[in-house]
Amino acid sequence: MAAPRLACVSVRCSPRVLVSLATYNERPNLERLLPAIVQHWPTADILVIDDNSPDGSGEYVRELARRDGRFRLLSRPGKLGLGTAVLAGMHYAIDHHYDFFVNMDADLSHDPRHLPALLAGMEQHDVMIGSRYIPGGKTIDWPLSRYLLSRAVNLLVRFLFRFRAHDLSGSYRCYRVSKLREAGLERVRSQGYSFMQEVLFRCQQIGCRIGETPITFVERQAGASKVSLYESARSLGRLLRLGVPTFFGLETTPCRRAAPPTSQADSQPTSQADSQRRENHTGRGRPLLGGLGQQLSDELGQVA
Numbered sequence: 001m002a003a004p005r006l007a008c009v010s011v012r013c014s015p016r017v018l019v020s021l022a023t024y025n026e027r028p029n030l031e032r033l034l035p036a037i038v039q040h041w042p043t044a045d046i047l048v049i050d051d052n053s054p055d056g057s058g059e060y061v062r063e064l065a066r067r068d069g070r071f072r073l074l075s076r077p078g079k080l081g082l083g084t085a086v087l088a089g090m091h092y093a094i095d096h097h098y099d100f101f102v103n104m105d106a107d108l109s110h111d112p113r114h115l116p117a118l119l120a121g122m123e124q125h126d127v128m129i130g131s132r133y134i135p136g137g138k139t140i141d142w143p144l145s146r147y148l149l150s151r152a153v154n155l156l157v158r159f160l161f162r163f164r165a166h167d168l169s170g171s172y173r174c175y176r177v178s179k180l181r182e183a184g185l186e187r188v189r190s191q192g193y194s195f196m197q198e199v200l201f202r203c204q205q206i207g208c209r210i211g212e213t214p215i216t217f218v219e220r221q222a223g224a225s226k227v228s229l230y231e232s233a234r235s236l237g238r239l240l241r242l243g244v245p246t247f248f249g250l251e252t253t254p255c256r257r258a259a260p261p262t263s264q265a266d267s268q269p270t271s272q273a274d275s276q277r278r279e280n281h282t283g284r285g286r287p288l289l290g291g292l293g294q295q296l297s298d299e300l301g302q303v304a
Contacts, residue, residue, distance in 0.1 A: 008099045015099035017044040017119065020089030021106040022082055024050070027057040029108050034064065034071070036112040037104075041119070044102070047092055049074045049085040083188070083195025086171075090185060090199075093177045101175045109218050110172040117213045118174045126179045126208035127200070129165055130172030136214030137167070165212055171196050172215055175203070182206050 008015040019037055023030065030048070037046055050058035050073065058075050065071040074088060086103055093101040100122055104110040114130055121128040131137045133154060139147055154168055173196075183202040190198040203210070 012123075014043065015119075016097070017041060017100045017102060018047055018089070018093045018096070018098040019044050019102045019104060019115075020047045020049065020086065020093070021104055022049045022051075022085035022089070023053060023057045023106045024079055025053045025055045025057065026106040027053065027055045027060050029106055030057055030060060033104075033106060033108055033112070034061075037115070038070070040112040041115045044115075045070050045072060045098075047072045047074060047089055048106075049076065049088055051076045051079045051085070081191035081195075083191045083198075086195055086199075087185060087188060090175070090177075090180050094181050098177050101177050101180060103171055103173050103175075105171060111216060111218065114172070114213065114215045118172070121211050121213050122174055122176060124209065125211035126176040127203050127210045128174040129167055129170055129210065129212045130215035131165070131167035131170060131212035132215060132217045133166040134212050134214050137216070138214075139217045139219070141219035142217075165210055167212060168200065169196065170215075170217075172217075176208075179203060179206065179208050183208075 019041070021030075021033070034046060037044065048057070048061040048071070050061065052058065052075065058073060061071060061073045065073055072092075074092065076085070076088075089103065090101055100119060102115065102118065104112075110130065118128050118130055132139050133151065142150075150169070154166060158164070158166065158168070180203075183199070183206055185199070185202070188195065188198050188202060200210070
């Protein structure tokens with residue numbers, strides 16, 4: 001384990017950035033994605049969490065790691081769920097004293113060219129979401145039915161739970177590691193696709209400033225989707241168990257009041273980058289039923 005160090009809270013001081021990718025049979029995509037990440041953020045370390053992929057994804061990364069110290073491989077014995085993989089990456093970032101933790105999908109749906117904007121947003125935020133649903137964001141190669149369903153669900157989530165972010169189901173995110181350390185990740189129980197909603201809820205509870213920057217989301221071009229009916233049902237059950245008590249005010253986990261809005265939220269943006277980002281300052285912990293929308297979008301989107 002690395003020795004403790006003084007955290008870098010700004011991208012201006014050359015922060016230690018960890019980019020995390022969860023993989024299962026993603027070797028063809030990794031061969032294109034990893035060089036692109038290095039191109040757009042050369043100083044980042046890249047952690048691949050591989051669930052014993054039969055296609056040799058883990059072996060490919062292991063060989064890269066022998067030649068380039070920026071690459072790391074965390075091998076797991078089998079498919080243990082997306083949420084547990086992302087959580088393992090977060091704990092790795094905490095244990096090794098990184099400043100920022102970036103989560104990306106390994107299927108080329110998240111373009112590394114958005115990394116600089118995502119990290120630039122950390123100047124004023126604790127969590128940045130790569131958003132499909134703010135001006136400048138878009139999706140490519142989605143069926144119209146899936147797009148409309150996803151938009152409707154996200155709008156419903158925002159209305160019901162007073163989130164100000166627009167893309168609550170996206171997994172292209174950057175987190176301030178010092179905030180992840182405070183967020184009580186040991187309380188997170190989601191193991192699959194509900195993880196993204198639950199961890200955002202935990203961040204909200206401790207007053208994290210949440211912002212967005214536009215991205216272009218591209219539908220998977222190679223490999224097979226990992227979404228299954230069983231995984232969706234399990235994720236839905238977890239969200240209901242956590243969300244229903246929260247909706248009725250029965251959430252017993254203490255949470256801290258959010259920080260007041262910054263001056264950026266009260267003033268007119270002064271640059272193109274500022275105008276792209278949309279800040280999300282939230283209040284006390286609110287229901288997590290919003291995550292239900294993600295499961296409906298994932299499952300019904302696959303059917304569509």
